[in-house]
Amino acid sequence: MSLYLRAFANLRKKALLTINDKEEINVHRLVQAVTWDSMNEQQRKSSFNTVLQLLVRKFPKETNGRQMWQKWPRCERLLPHVLFLLGMFCDHFPKGHKCAQLAELLGHCTWFLFESGHFGQVAKLVETLESTCPEQQKEILAKAIFIRAGLCADNNRVKEADLLIKQCIELREQDLDSNSPDLCNAYYSAGIISMECGRHGESLNYHNKEIAGRNACGDDDQTQTAVAFQNLALLYLKQNLVDDAEKNLNKAIEIFRASSGANSDRYAEVLFDMGNLHLSQNNITDGLKIHQEALQIREKITPRHFKTGFSFHKVAAILCRMRNHSEAKKHIERALQIFESTWDSAPRVARASFLYGQVLEQMGEHKRAEGAHLEAARLRESITTFPTVKTETMDSYDLLVNSWFRWRSCCTIMMLSA
Template sequence: MLHQYFPLQSEARSHMNEKWKECERYVSHVLAFNERYCKLSEQITLTLSCDFIKLLYCCAWYLFERGRFDLSFSIVGSVESAYGRADLLDHGLLLADLYSLQADMYNKLTQADKAVKFAMRSLKIKEKAVPIKVLDKHHPQLANSYIDIGVFIAGTNPRGAIRLHEKAIMIREGSPKYVDDQMQLLSLNYMNIGQCWWMVKELDKATVVYQKILDIIRALEEVTGAPLNSMTSWAMSVLANVLIDQGKFDAAFDLYTQSMKVHQQVLGITHYKTAACYNKIAWFLRKEGEYEMAIRYLRLSLMVHTHKHAIDTRPEIARTKYQLSEVLYHVGQIEEGGRLETEAQQLRFQLVGKSPGEDESQEAYDELVAYFYL
């Protein structure tokens, strides 16, 4: 049943989040499938098909994108175990997929070193597969490894990340063979380059890139017939960042509001990516003196991050508590504001060793959070 109905990952290994409505019906079956496989594999020697292993892999990818990191890691362990016992003769390409998935998971857990390690393992397998004609030199999966590493190093080396993203784009645009399979991934490539140009304050270059992204997304929406997707919401969000730096606050607020609404519709109101929108909306509301509304959004963000037990959300919690404490001070709630500020300082000390009052500002707390959540 799962193999027939659960959406499988595309050849290009693009994000599966547009298929959530289909996937969500089968989560209980996915978990039961993995549990029964684990129990049975302890009792007898199983002969495993490639389709069986790929199905487990697709289930793990979906759960990861849904924010179910603990379950995804569990299933990835099952897939690696299954792969090790099966003789697939695929030159390690499915193993490379598993490494890429784990790299993405560690990146979301803000463990960049582990993310780069797994991404490099994946890239080495793919690079070895190209000369022996097992993997096309323009295959999306090869480009994916370069964009992955670019994303993982962007926080510390944005210009190096730009070079990797440009290499990925050269692979993607080097052949028309895979155009229809990777429109989403091509827009993601440009999205990350634009983000890096914004980080190094090359705002004109960032704006040009974001316009390119919106053109690709419009074409993607025409192909899929889906006007709302997570790529649209992220494009709005990152373009709003540029508009803020250009002093265009009203236009930026409109984009952030639209981005938040799309996040809520596509990902849900309690997804960790949606919660990042609440922090930015609260920033605008505080700037306009709408303190009570800002407090409501920040409490919602704090609730989401506090209940994500499967991942380390201390950076997000620290940022949100500090941001909330500043707003509470403005409305005279000194006691709660002081308590939250102290808790934020303690978390920041745990994360980066900075003592209370040392280089302390909202920007300093923003730096705790992965750049793609800013």
């Protein structure tokens, strides 16, 4: 013990080891490399397994299919350790080597990254997760497929998402009870994806399965049940059943306010949908107010998340409609900043660039507007993951993102109020 303490003190003295204000120990990479190189193979495996077991215990886990956003800070602190460990695994184990505990850890880590919108890292990690996961760990394999389906769905690759979510459901139905929260999650994703594919009857069936499952499993704080109502509202809104959509959104808002709170990511998400519903009724003032509230929450909790970008985009579109072009410009510029740093950004950036051009045009900045429109067209041309409509209108650019992110466009609102 005394040798350890002396070594610890010497490393701190030479700034090769530091302790931050959270009492986390940071070891210089040189020390890590020298220590690792000095180990024999058995010591390396033992060290790897020790760290792996520790991270499996300490990395936050989603429970009963709920979001982890309240645990994001802890996840972010542990993420570098997971990635470092993964690097060691890839360097020192043969490709295709199976490791059940590593797959379990990557499952939790990848879910956090997906939930927090770090799609670039998700795309890389989910492949490693699948390759390291033993075949008998169907639950983890299903999670990997579920995450890939979500990744595709949120990036408008609905045909890919449709195939993946069905694979996930098949695995989970084989392995889980009908009222399992994880199976319910797969049902709600399938409901949203089939809605986007235009299969509304199938979508309704999945949503009803989800709600029945939530009721059967006992959703203690009702958070996931609220998600079910929210998703059902999207289906009703898609079918222009506005009253039914509003009833379900109000149920979701009431539950979220009582469970996750009025400053949560989930609450902001349902506000976004409610704002869109008001816009669909040409209630511009209330729609703007609700979207601004959603944006305020998102900007505080998830400032770089692509959904925050969508909130900036939506508020910009409404402000453009209200001829507040200077504020619209500020908001769409913030949306562009966020979108440009996201994975598979071309569809979102193209759409935002076109709106940016529209705003600049209204402000008399014709040359810059032309540049923004040309950039939008160039980016749209680069998209190969789904078919695009090649017309220079806001409505056609809106089709570059999922319906639940757009609903009524600025142009559509203008037509409604004409």
